[in-house]
Amino acid sequence: MTEAELKKHLDAAEKSPKEIAAAVLGLPEKTLRYKPSPDKWCIWEMLGHLADMEILYAYRIRQMLADKDPIIAPIDQDAWAKNLGYLESPISELVALYGLNRHANVRLLRRLKAVDLLKSAVILNSITQSPLATM
Numbered sequence: 001m002t003e004a005e006l007k008k009h010l011d012a013a014e015k016s017p018k019e020i021a022a023a024v025l026g027l028p029e030k031t032l033r034y035k036p037s038p039d040k041w042c043i044w045e046m047l048g049h050l051a052d053m054e055i056l057y058a059y060r061i062r063q064m065l066a067d068k069d070p071i072i073a074p075i076d077q078d079a080w081a082k083n084l085g086y087l088e089s090p091i092s093e094l095v096a097l098y099g100l101n102r103h104a105n106v107r108l109l110r111r112l113k114a115v116d117l118l119k120s121a122v123i124l125n126s127i128t129q130s131p132l133a134t135m
Contacts, residue, residue: 001117006109014106017099020050025095032091041081047094048086049077054101061105063121065112070121 001009024032024043032044041049056075063070080086086094 003114006112006117010106010109013102013109017095017102020047021095021099024091033087042087044091044094045081045086047091047098048084048089049081051089051094051097051101052080052084054098054105058101058105058108060121061108064119065108065116067121071124072121073124 024047027043033042035042060070060072063072
């Protein structure tokens, strides 16, 4: 990826939170909770997903930039949506959280050097169980 291409992607990424906020804030709750089918997400859940993924990306980006041999664990996005209370979080908070973390991530990514873009991580394919209390 060239520096110009990276800048173009980051410019688009930086605009995304405002575009999403403009699209969803003020929509009726019925619209935000509408599911096209039982196994599909509603807008509300999609916003929760965006907020959580921006946090996850923040961590993964920092792992790849700072750690010697970073390992990225997979997630089950449907389990996250179901178990992390996306539908219990106010829409305004999800939008704000997404926007704040996206801003921080884009700021970090704009500071990268070309050599940083060559960094990578191992994606873990198996999950080892470890209780949260032991972490």
